[in-house]
Amino acid sequence: MPEIRLELPESFFFIVKFPGRKFTDEELYKIDAVNEDLRIETNADGDLEVLPPPFPETSRKNIAIDARLWIWAEKDKTGVCFESSAKFTLPNGAKRMPDAAWILKERYFALPQKEREERFTRIAPDFVIELRSKSDRLRNLQKKMKEYAASGVRLGWLIDPYQKRVHVYRQNGEIEILENPTHVSGEDVLNGFELDLTEIW
Secondary structure, three states: OOOOOOOOOOOOOEEEOOOOOOOOHHHHHHHHHHOOOOEEEEOOOOOEEEEOOOOHHHHHHHHHHHHHHHHHHHHHOOEEEEEOOOEEEOOOOOEEOOOEEEEEHHHHOOOOHHHHOOOEEOOOOOEEEEEOOOOOOHHHHHHHHHHHHHOOOOEEEEEEOOOOEEEEEEOOOOEEEEEOOOEEEOOOOOOOOEEEOOOOO
């Protein structure tokens, strides 16, 4: 396969289509390696969805969110959490990199060790967070959140610090928008977890 180097024309999301072609996991790994400064996902059609790396302020907020989720998960002991470099293959074939994710231990460790060590683990998380950054278009994130719910993700938060809203996506298709909340609850999926949003706003 020839080297595929991608150039970002601006700071926003774009799609690269290769009609009639779906890349193998090995090919996608090589594309990631050549374009290591970019975040590359694939949709269900196999198209590459490309974003710039997070800006420093978004990175700061991501780490704050990841740290709070990890601290809770260490105490709770029922699941394992992942940060934004983890890429999951969803049932529809899309490969997604949520900003934070959590999976029940019984589900995650039911996967063979070899599969857990693959570059694109074939499992839909139980819980995901997407944090909107300066480069993200809201409608693209909303579409991704609906895809997560349709793929079996039980609870998802789309955190929008620009509008000070949290879009809560549930597996049953329900979407709730919280206006300027100080906290958001993990409900019955992450029992006892609450994320303080005051530092995110």
